Amino acid sequence: MKKDFNEDDFLGKWLSGDLSNEDRKAFEESEDYVVYKDILRGVERLDKPVFDVEKGLKAQKIYNTSYKKAKTSKVFKLRTWIYSAAAVVLVLIGLRTIFFKDVTIRTKMAQTQVVTLPDHSVVTLNADSSLKYDKDSFLEHRELYLKGEAFFDVHKGSSFTVTTKNGKITVLGTTFDVYSRDRTLEVHCFEGKISVKNEINEVILTPGKGTKSNKKEELSIVEISNPKPDWLDGKSSFFEVPLERLIKELERQYNIKIRTGNIDTKRVFTGFFKHTNLKVALSTSFDPMNISYTFEGDSIIALKNK
Amino acid sequence: MPKKVISVCEEKVYDKLYREHAEKICYYLYYKYGDMEKAQDIVQDSFAKLWINCSKILFGAAKSFLYKIANNASINALVHQKTVLKYQEIAQKTYTNESPEFQMEEKEFMHRLNRAISDLKDGQREVFLLNRMENKTYKEIAEMLEISVKAVEKRMHLALVILRKKIKSPNI
Numbered sequence: 437m438k439k440d441f442n443e444d445d446f447l448g449k450w451l452s453g454d455l456s457n458e459d460r461k462a463f464e465e466s467e468d469y470v471v472y473k474d475i476l477r478g479v480e481r482l483d484k485p486v487f488d489v490e491k492g493l494k495a496q497k498i499y500n501t502s503y504k505k506a507k508t509s510k511v512f513k514l515r516t517w518i519y520s521a522a523a524v525v526l527v528l529i530g531l532r533t534i535f536f537k538d539v540t541i542r543t544k545m546a547q548t549q550v551v552t553l554p555d556h557s558v559v560t561l562n563a564d565s566s567l568k569y570d571k572d573s574f575l576e577h578r579e580l581y582l583k584g585e586a587f588f589d590v591h592k593g594s595s596f597t598v599t600t601k602n603g604k605i606t607v608l609g610t611t612f613d614v615y616s617r618d619r620t621l622e623v624h625c626f627e628g629k630i631s632v633k634n635e636i637n638e639v640i641l642t643p644g645k646g647t648k649s650n651k652k653e654e655l656s657i658v659e660i661s662n663p664k665p666d667w668l669d670g671k672s673s674f675f676e677v678p679l680e681r682l683i684k685e686l687e688r689q690y691n692i693k694i695r696t697g698n699i700d701t702k703r704v705f706t707g708f709f710k711h712t713n714l715k716v717a718l719s720t721s722f723d724p725m726n727i728s729y730t731f732e733g734d735s736i737i738a739l740k741n742k
Numbered sequence: 743m744p745k746k747v748i749s750v751c752e753e754k755v756y757d758k759l760y761r762e763h764a765e766k767i768c769y770y771l772y773y774k775y776g777d778m779e780k781a782q783d784i785v786q787d788s789f790a791k792l793w794i795n796c797s798k799i800l801f802g803a804a805k806s807f808l809y810k811i812a813n814n815a816s817i818n819a820l821v822h823q824k825t826v827l828k829y830q831e832i833a834q835k836t837y838t839n840e841s842p843e844f845q846m847e848e849k850e851f852m853h854r855l856n857r858a859i860s861d862l863k864d865g866q867r868e869v870f871l872l873n874r875m876e877n878k879t880y881k882e883i884a885e886m887l888e889i890s891v892k893a894v895e896k897r898m899h900l901a902l903v904i905l906r907k908k909i910k911s912p913n914i
Contacts, residue, residue, distance in 0.1 A: 443899075452895075474909075478852055482875065487768050489761055489764060497765075622788045
């Protein structure tokens, strides 16, 4: 009996070797056969994440002990929890509407966001950063608070101030990038003129100049060559920074965890990685440093000296 | 002499069940929904439920109990979520005599294949990947999903036809 290629189980039978010789030979000469072969070869190259059985079993034991308790007291816990949470939220909302009209924008790991402020200035927030400003008074006093990293394109007007825990940046109308994490402050000026001030001193930056300080030391001036920050183009670059800063940025851009193990995170790194492909990023970051990396699950990476 | 009853409450028995089935259930859920983390969570919940109900479940029924719980849990947890698959491509060989053009085409092909697989219907994808990646026979898959072997054959056929069409003209 001859089977038709288009019959609804034909390929199923082909894969399990249940076709008659005659049918199989006819199919192997058809045009589509090559494509199907390619698909199967491609599927063979696909990889799946690792499931560690022994680790899972250990975690399971711990989970089981807490599971029972959670189950039995669930109703009571949920209710009190909901009531108290609702009360807290109400009070907070009330206080906020009475006293301030703060607007906060936060980005998560591996996320960037473009924000237009009430004065038409545009801010691009890098991953894991936050921006806060008062909605009511912003047009009179252009002031905002930044945690993390952001690129500012400031609309011309009265003075515009970005406060971070590591220092203050004041401008009139320009484009610049602020990086303020841990105890490091880095500001790059791309257009206009800006003033950067911390507890020790103040510097004025003109286009093509940047400033950098660690641990609230004196602000020094450095030259920068690119016309806008690399991270806006999906790339993070570093010039003579400790390795730990590179590692943290990788974690932020790819939403992963990196275990540093025995490597020295104070070593100096110069280079860049792209935000598009984790494997390539890891290889460009760690191969030159002679560090090997292995995946422990989907998003955990362990480092080791080669 | 009375026949010895195997109790799931015994740690040894429970561990054995875990070692035998946890990974398989996890991959089964992963192929269906494409989210490894969620799959692992569901596996953990299913085994926790087996543990607290251990006295009520016969050893022989434990497997189907686990699959049933896993199936129900996943339906609740993921009912509104669109599947996003994260199949990893096998690392490229460092030394290769393939031309750059060929490598580019290969990469493009793998990318399209990945997308086409994630666009398959859940039912087609789970059957297709269980067969191709776990080397499960149609009969095993049919038992696992509680469908007929004929239905597995049909899903395999349809999955391949759809993949071929998408790979030939990726914009469909």
